[in-house]
Amino acid sequence: MQATINVPFDVSEILTSASVDLLSINAIIWSHHHIDHTGDPSLFPSTTSLVVGPNFKSNPDIYPGYPTNPGAITVQSAFDGREVIELDFNDAQLTVGGLRAIDWFQDGSFYLLEALGHTNDHIVALARTSEDKFLLLGADAAHHCGEFRPTPLVPLPESITPSPLEDVRSSSVCPGAIFEPIHRSASLGAARTTPFYEPAAVGATDLVKCKETIEVIKVFDASPDVLVIVGHDYTILDLLELYPKGELTGWEKRGPPSVKEGLRWRFLRDFKKAVEANQGAK
Amino acid sequence: MSNTSPLVLPPYKGSTVRVSALDGGHIALPAKFLIEPSILGQDILDVPAFSFLVENHEAGKKIMFDLGIMKAWETKLGPKSEMSCLFPTGIPDRLSKRD
Numbered sequence: 349m350q351a352t353i354n355v356p357f358d359v360s361e362i363l364t365s366a367s368v369d370l371l372s373i374n375a376i377i378w379s380h381h382h383i384d385h386t387g388d389p390s391l392f393p394s395t396t397s398l399v400v401g402p403n404f405k406s407n408p409d410i411y412p413g414y415p416t417n418p419g420a421i422t423v424q425s426a427f428d429g430r431e432v433i434e435l436d437f438n439d440a441q442l443t444v445g446g447l448r449a450i451d452w453f454q455d456g457s458f459y460l461l462e463a464l465g466h467t468n469d470h471i472v473a474l475a476r477t478s479e480d481k482f483l484l485l486g487a488d489a490a491h492h493c494g495e496f497r498p499t500p501l502v503p504l505p506e507s508i509t510p511s512p513l514e515d516v517r518s519s520s521v522c523p524g525a526i527f528e529p530i531h532r533s534a535s536l537g538a539a540r541t542t543p544f545y546e547p548a549a550v551g552a553t554d555l556v557k558c559k560e561t562i563e564v565i566k567v568f569d570a571s572p573d574v575l576v577i578v579g580h581d582y583t584i585l586d587l588l589e590l591y592p593k594g595e596l597t598g599w600e601k602r603g604p605p606s607v608k609e610g611l612r613w614r615f616l617r618d619f620k621k622a623v624e625a626n627q628g629a630k
Numbered sequence: 631m632s633n634t635s636p637l638v639l640p641p642y643k644g645s646t647v648r649v650s651a652l653d654g655g656h657i658a659l660p661a662k663f664l665i666e667p668s669i670l671g672q673d674i675l676d677v678p679a680f681s682f683l684v685e686n687h688e689a690g691k692k693i694m695f696d697l698g699i700m701k702a703w704e705t706k707l708g709p710k711s712e713m714s715c716l717f718p719t720g721i722p723d724r725l726s727k728r729d
Binding site: 353354357359362368372374375399419423425444451452473476477478480482495530568570577595596619622 | 636638639641642645646650653655664665666670671672677678680681692694695697700
């Protein structure tokens with residue numbers, strides 16, 4: 349198996365189709381420099397600035413971009429003709445969840461948080477979607493929800509409703525116990541309070557920091573006021589619609605099931621085959 | 631649900647943002663390069679790459695947080711960027727170019 353990529357539209361095309369003037373986009377913020385996050389900034393006007401994480405411009409593998417820098421994994425056209433702002437968390441006046449934070453609009457509505465480990469320039473974003481509710485846009489702080497669920501703060505329940513193996517809007521119930529035997533910590537009796545996965549060393553520039561960042565994600569995830577969405581979390585599509593059909597704002601008012609509780613254990617459906625194989629082996 | 635979270639969130643200053651998720655394409659790759667241990671039936675991470683539109687009406691500002699994947703990835707990216715960027719510690723032997 350090799351990696352495969354499928355991209356029907358550039359994000360700029362989706363915006364234009366929805367009658368968003370690209371001139372109204374003040375900035376593109378990259379969570380980090382990988383191609384499944386960086387898109388194609390050259391399709392945005394030169395007035396759109398590009399914001400990158402710490403340690404970016406000093407990394408010869410990513411700045412400048414290809415072909416100016418033949419070995420670069422970024423593309424120079426992303427930078428050409430526009431302001432490229434590297435975030436400096438040394439000036440940060442505040443921390444959130446232990447992570448150094450920058451109040452981007454300086455009005456408490458949107459914070460960029462230093463969240464290194466997957467790469468040395470990785471950041472996440474905390475967006476205030478109502479007076480006391482937030483989205484944590486986690487990018488690649490984790491690649492699967494099973495890296496930060498379950499935890500002692502949010503243990504795998506005795507019974508899961510709706511069942512992750514059934515429709516999200518059904519009143520189905522599934523015993524949490526069926527997922528215990530396939531858990532890496534089953535023999536330690538810790539399956540209910542330990543995440544199913546850990547980050548792989550090959551996918552992290554700094555594995556220690558990567559794991560520290562995941563510890564913080566767990567704390568955000570345990571807050572009833574925060575919906576954590578990592579960059580590749582397909583499970584959100586069970587209850588939330590993509591732009592322009594829908595928006596994420598207002599997530600706390602929807603349901604039943606509530607978005608946070610309804611989505612929390614959906615990732616367990618990925619383990620259906622493993623559960624069935626385990627049951628068949630008995 | 632009672633709030634047992636140890637998290638202290640920043641105080642409200644009168645502004646919020648509207649956030650939308652956009653389809654930034656799709657990527658499928660071997661799960662073992664990103665997460666472990668291997669779990670039966672989960673060899674491949676076949677996932678969307680989301681982009682987020684963040685609108686601050688009070689400030690009259692819009693930003694994008696991430697852009698997903700560029701449509702022209704096959705022609706615009708350099709030789710190093712195609713896959714190596716997903717693996718900061720080097721391209722695993724069994725993963726070269728796309729199919």
